[in-house]
Amino acid sequence: MKLRDKVAVVTGAASGMGKAIAELYAKEGAKVIIADLNMEGAEAAAKEISQNGQEAKAVQVNVAKQEDIDNMIETTVSEYGTLDILVNNAGIMDGFEPVGEISDESWDLLFDVNTKGVMRAMRKAMPIFLEKGKGVIVNTASTGGLNGAHAGATYGATKHAVVGLTKNTGYMYAEKGIRCNAIAPGGVETNIGSSMKNVSEFGMSRTKAAQQVMPRTGKPEEIAQLALFLASDESSFINGTVVTADGGWTAAF
Secondary structure (H helix, E strand, O other): OOOOOOEEEEOOOOOOHHHHHHHHHHHHEEEEEEEEOOOHHHHHHHHHHHHHOOOOEEEOOOOOOHHHHHHHHHHHHHHHHOOOEEEEEEOOOOOOOOHOOOOOOHHHHHHHHHHHHHHHHHHHHHHHHHOOOOEEEEEEEHHHHHEEEEEHHHHHHHHHHHEEEEEEEEHHHHHHHHEEEEEEOOOOOOOOOOOOOOOOHHHHHHHHHHHHHOOEEEEEHHHHHHHHHHHHHHOOHHHHHHOOOOOOOOHHO
């Protein structure tokens, strides 16, 4: 098993890509913290893993709150003794608003969840990794963090920031045994669309050209396979980079 005796935290793990990642990590031998705002979903996911003879614990986390991030990491160490892998997967969408339609409230909320939550979890985990002399971080970015026509301005800005944070962290701690990479999924069949509010007709219409050349949507399990690779020793020389997983979508432009 590729993650035997490892301890992993996966945020946004009650459904979609996060759940698929948590399930695969557990199957590969990791003890997994299922972190999500949706506690009912997190508990159900943890129960499924436990019924398969693997180890998982659900923790309710609003990644926009510092105290929840702290509790998530502290619970992990209390429950399993350490932390080896941090997967920052939790995220929400905007309503495809261009910059002229952004409200301060939606800007702040998306940055709190998609960017500040990622930074805070990394910051909280770093002393543990530094003491151990090793650790792995896998961030969920997006093709929207590499391009300008895959969502609204706010979501794109949050994910561009995650890309920058990933690259800086990978370089800064490269000599400390700590690796930090990101996955940039294209269209994946998850429920993230449920977080979209007040969709901008103008913004949506401007992204249609990009959407039309998408070869297909991906499955959460396909992203999980990449997250497993990046968390395992098989990717030991991969650090500070972003791996695109979009079925060839962004190869078109």
